[in-house]
Amino acid sequence: MINWPNFVSQLFNGLALGALLALISSGLTIIYGTLGVLNLAHGAMFMIGGYAGYVTYSYTGSFILAVIAGSLFVMALGVAMERIIIRHFYHRPHEDQLLVTFGLGICFVEIVRLIFTSQSQVVPPPALLQGITSLGFLFYPTYRLAVVGIVAVALGALFLILYRTRLGMIVRAGIEDSVMVDSLGINVYRVFMIVFGIGAMAAGFAGIINAPVVSLTPGVGDDILVETFVVVVIGGVGSFPGAILGGLIAGEIISITSMFNPGYAYVMLFAAMTLVLVLRPHGLLGTQGRE
Amino acid sequence: MSLLEVNGLNSYYGDSHILFDVSLRVERNEVVALLGRNGAGKSTTLKSLMGVVTPRRGSVMFDGVEISGRKSHKIAQAGMQLVHEERRIFGSLSVEENLVIAGLTASQRWPLERIYEMFPRLRERRGNRGTDLSGGEQQMLAIARALVRDPKIILLDEPFEGLAPVIVRDLMKACRDLAEAGQTIVLVEQNLAATLALAQRIYIINNGHIVHEGPAQEIKAQPEVLQRYLGV
Amino acid sequence: MSTRDFRPGSAPNVSRRTLLQAGAGLIGGSVLPASIASRAFAEDHPAIGTYPAGTSGSSAFIGISVPRTGTYAVQGEDELKGYQLAIEHINSGHELIKKISPKTSKGVLGKELKFGVADSAAKPNEAVQAQQRFISENKAVMITGGTSSAVAVALNKLAQREKVIFVCGISGSNDTTGKDCVRYGFRQNFFGQTAAAAIAPVLIKQFGKNKKAAYLTPDYTYGHTVTKSMQDRLAEAGWTTVTNQVSPLGAPDYSSYLLNVANSGADVLINVNWGHDAVLSTQQAKQFGVLDKMKLVVPYQVPFIARETGGLMQGVYAATDYWWTIEDKYPLAKMFNEAFEKKYGYKPEWGAENAYVSFAHWARMVEEAGSFYPPDVIKAYEKGETLPSLVGDVHYRPEDHQCVRPVVIVRGKMEKEMKNKEDYYEVIEIVPGDGLMQKPDAFGCHLGDYT
Ligand SMILES: Nc1ncnc2c1ncn2[C@@H]1O[C@H](COP(=O)(O)OP(=O)(O)O)[C@@H](O)[C@H]1O
Ligand SMILES: [Mg+2]
Numbered sequence: 001m002i003n004w005p006n007f008v009s010q011l012f013n014g015l016a017l018g019a020l021l022a023l024i025s026s027g028l029t030i031i032y033g034t035l036g037v038l039n040l041a042h043g044a045m046f047m048i049g050g051y052a053g054y055v056t057y058s059y060t061g062s063f064i065l066a067v068i069a070g071s072l073f074v075m076a077l078g079v080a081m082e083r084i085i086i087r088h089f090y091h092r093p094h095e096d097q098l099l100v101t102f103g104l105g106i107c108f109v110e111i112v113r114l115i116f117t118s119q120s121q122v123v124p125p126p127a128l129l130q131g132i133t134s135l136g137f138l139f140y141p142t143y144r145l146a147v148v149g150i151v152a153v154a155l156g157a158l159f160l161i162l163y164r165t166r167l168g169m170i171v172r173a174g175i176e177d178s179v180m181v182d183s184l185g186i187n188v189y190r191v192f193m194i195v196f197g198i199g200a201m202a203a204g205f206a207g208i209i210n211a212p213v214v215s216l217t218p219g220v221g222d223d224i225l226v227e228t229f230v231v232v233v234i235g236g237v238g239s240f241p242g243a244i245l246g247g248l249i250a251g252e253i254i255s256i257t258s259m260f261n262p263g264y265a266y267v268m269l270f271a272a273m274t275l276v277l278v279l280r281p282h283g284l285l286g287t288q289g290r291e
Numbered sequence: 292m293s294l295l296e297v298n299g300l301n302s303y304y305g306d307s308h309i310l311f312d313v314s315l316r317v318e319r320n321e322v323v324a325l326l327g328r329n330g331a332g333k334s335t336t337l338k339s340l341m342g343v344v345t346p347r348r349g350s351v352m353f354d355g356v357e358i359s360g361r362k363s364h365k366i367a368q369a370g371m372q373l374v375h376e377e378r379r380i381f382g383s384l385s386v387e388e389n390l391v392i393a394g395l396t397a398s399q400r401w402p403l404e405r406i407y408e409m410f411p412r413l414r415e416r417r418g419n420r421g422t423d424l425s426g427g428e429q430q431m432l433a434i435a436r437a438l439v440r441d442p443k444i445i446l447l448d449e450p451f452e453g454l455a456p457v458i459v460r461d462l463m464k465a466c467r468d469l470a471e472a473g474q475t476i477v478l479v480e481q482n483l484a485a486t487l488a489l490a491q492r493i494y495i496i497n498n499g500h501i502v503h504e505g506p507a508q509e510i511k512a513q514p515e516v517l518q519r520y521l522g523v
Numbered sequence: 524m525s526t527r528d529f530r531p532g533s534a535p536n537v538s539r540r541t542l543l544q545a546g547a548g549l550i551g552g553s554v555l556p557a558s559i560a561s562r563a564f565a566e567d568h569p570a571i572g573t574y575p576a577g578t579s580g581s582s583a584f585i586g587i588s589v590p591r592t593g594t595y596a597v598q599g600e601d602e603l604k605g606y607q608l609a610i611e612h613i614n615s616g617h618e619l620i621k622k623i624s625p626k627t628s629k630g631v632l633g634k635e636l637k638f639g640v641a642d643s644a645a646k647p648n649e650a651v652q653a654q655q656r657f658i659s660e661n662k663a664v665m666i667t668g669g670t671s672s673a674v675a676v677a678l679n680k681l682a683q684r685e686k687v688i689f690v691c692g693i694s695g696s697n698d699t700t701g702k703d704c705v706r707y708g709f710r711q712n713f714f715g716q717t718a719a720a721a722i723a724p725v726l727i728k729q730f731g732k733n734k735k736a737a738y739l740t741p742d743y744t745y746g747h748t749v750t751k752s753m754q755d756r757l758a759e760a761g762w763t764t765v766t767n768q769v770s771p772l773g774a775p776d777y778s779s780y781l782l783n784v785a786n787s788g789a790d791v792l793i794n795v796n797w798g799h800d801a802v803l804s805t806q807q808a809k810q811f812g813v814l815d816k817m818k819l820v821v822p823y824q825v826p827f828i829a830r831e832t833g834g835l836m837q838g839v840y841a842a843t844d845y846w847w848t849i850e851d852k853y854p855l856a857k858m859f860n861e862a863f864e865k866k867y868g869y870k871p872e873w874g875a876e877n878a879y880v881s882f883a884h885w886a887r888m889v890e891e892a893g894s895f896y897p898p899d900v901i902k903a904y905e906k907g908e909t910l911p912s913l914v915g916d917v918h919y920r921p922e923d924h925q926c927v928r929p930v931v932i933v934r935g936k937m938e939k940e941m942k943n944k945e946d947y948y949e950v951i952e953i954v955p956g957d958g959l960m961q962k963p964d965a966f967g968c969h970l971g972d973y974t
Contacts, residue, residue: 117600119830215806
């Protein structure tokens, strides 16, 4: 299997996988960076984005509406979750935060299972993007190609929000030192709510964008959560550029390793994470930041 | 009515009781110093005023309003600013972003131009990230960031600590200018000479208790107090 | 000061969807004082495992663990329905049960069957924990579980250690009645070796000799043994393996594996993945154009794959334990399909069939032994008598406790050939079981002790 065309194919596939991971991870990392809460329900948010989009698609037949509805629904869910539950846990020990988000994730998955059963649901890609495209060196599903572009645009939008707006400035400051932001007269709890909403929306958006690629089951977010976590650790907790770099690295590791021996793809991923933790405990682009 | 009146303030870290019935008062346009050994509770006092640490008992009247127990951003909006001992500037933001973010919710603010006149060094480094600044520059930025909000009172926690003498001189001059312009200041400092040069009144805190209060000039005449509580 | 209740067994580390699902009057049954239990059992046989405690009351308890979450959840639910229907039929003395187990009147030896259900998530440790609880707390007289051979093998070991009979759920690994076989374990369904032996000749006839095959293999005992059996069988006709893509159970994406397959130059893609893994990998194979380049074969057919993949199984050859349209040939299958569909609203798949038949066989063995004493029940199985099943006559081999039963070869129907919405497959051949089996000791089976 180790030949030039296959290598180039896998390199490209790694980019496509990595882009998606980068988007989901950026949501997780800004939430963790700002609120200090590792949201273990993030995988469930990804899954719910897919199902919300699926329901919209079933009623309207429009993929675009599905994407919008999926993203907005998960954003609203994120805001509600922050307002109703998470905010009571900011001053509780980390273990409590992990337990409550983990528990919420399980609840979300089981509720979806109750409604939709475990059988997989399919959201077809828009007609324009069906089929296979030849890139010269490989044939690649057209929709997956489009996903790379869509995700790049989404990441670009996130970048603009984070680096070119006041809200983004506050979020970046909050990632470093949310107490200080509060002391400067900015209601940091409202910022937390917004960040949670945006982070959740990133996952939800990725969930519906990814739905035509994977077919939906209630467990679709479980593995993603683990991969996302690895990405955040590799890139550096709280670092948006780190999430992108980490995502791309993870995507390439999975893809390239699969070329030699698929069984080792995850082994290599965790080995890479361990290596990063040893050499740079705060991740590739992380700072010593928060306490 | 004093600008700040603190009565019977008690603060804790978890179960450990740090401040015991701390009471103090600061008049408008006054510079008051809080002295004490390392670990006496000076920083905790300032943090309790700012709401970074939430006091369990006691009252803090600020400009006629009870602020104890409020969130920091409310206290900041009421006109108080704390310059932390560790400065806590945002390292990933530029100098100017640090200043802009501070002013976002202020009811009135200093124009950046006025800040840069006071600290010309910051104008030169306005595009640099916070992490790229020297210690002295960081301290300037920390003070400037508080001033942007044109606070009614500014709490300075050891602003001269660990800095080169020339920079200490500059910063002291800046503080004196502020005081002369009528800025109310609470100053925590180990450097006795610097403190006495700036402050009109002093409090001494020891093991979380206020043990002395009086005009700054008189303290030099009480070597036994200095010896007992400050070790000098 | 209040004292805190100490409640053993309320430890939080039990499987999250563990739930006791006892039928009416469980409390009445299991709380009956043991003192009024019949003395006769205890005098005839020494106590062993949960015997005689498990049958001292008016009921007997069965521990069921199926995956209700994770990649095998859909199949687990189907199995559970088969188990529930079997228990209902046994308790009521349904005529279908009587056809398989003639001595059954109501219940088993007059005891009403109760059961508990735990979610194994297809994870061995979760299944073992749950069954350990069913054994120690509910005195289960029989346990079941599988839908992952890793679970089946783990429960084999538990059954042998606890001396409680294990009637295996879906398990395709050669090891389950091969190197990991036990005296206390029994398997009804077909497995890697028989699947390969049954489907290989069909593939060779269909596609010819000296073909190049690519494999998608899940990385555990089931996947490895099925792939090995297929490779060995097809090698006899000169088939070669150009690539074997091993993936973890529940892999979220198959793109890298499929790129390797697409670039391998294979003629046939043999997909050994199962559950949602099979659905996803097949759908993605379509997306990557792999199915346009090569023929798909599913040697160990996944229940529900045709429903879940849309039209992707059209023209695809697969081996299976059961497909409902064989009811034209087998009257018992017809009875089963009708009873099942009436209760659950869809045609049963082979998870349900295996569940139902294996419980019916167990009930028959206990009736024939005349006692729940496990060694007697085991010996009843080991007589190797010919038994009715939903796919005709079968028997259990005494040497490895594997049921010798036919394998059904199917091919996905084109949409226009389908007579109704569940008519996904055409039955190509029902291959008799005897010729498909390896020699009993070929996979290193050593059954353990009776006591
Ligand atoms: N975050 C904290 N948690 C627990 N104890 C603390 C913390 N910060 C300070 N302390 C303790 O509180 C006491 C007062 O500290 P602090 O107010 O920082 O003293 P000072 O500023 O006068 O040197 C010290 O005994 C110190 O060890
Ligand atoms: Mg201090």
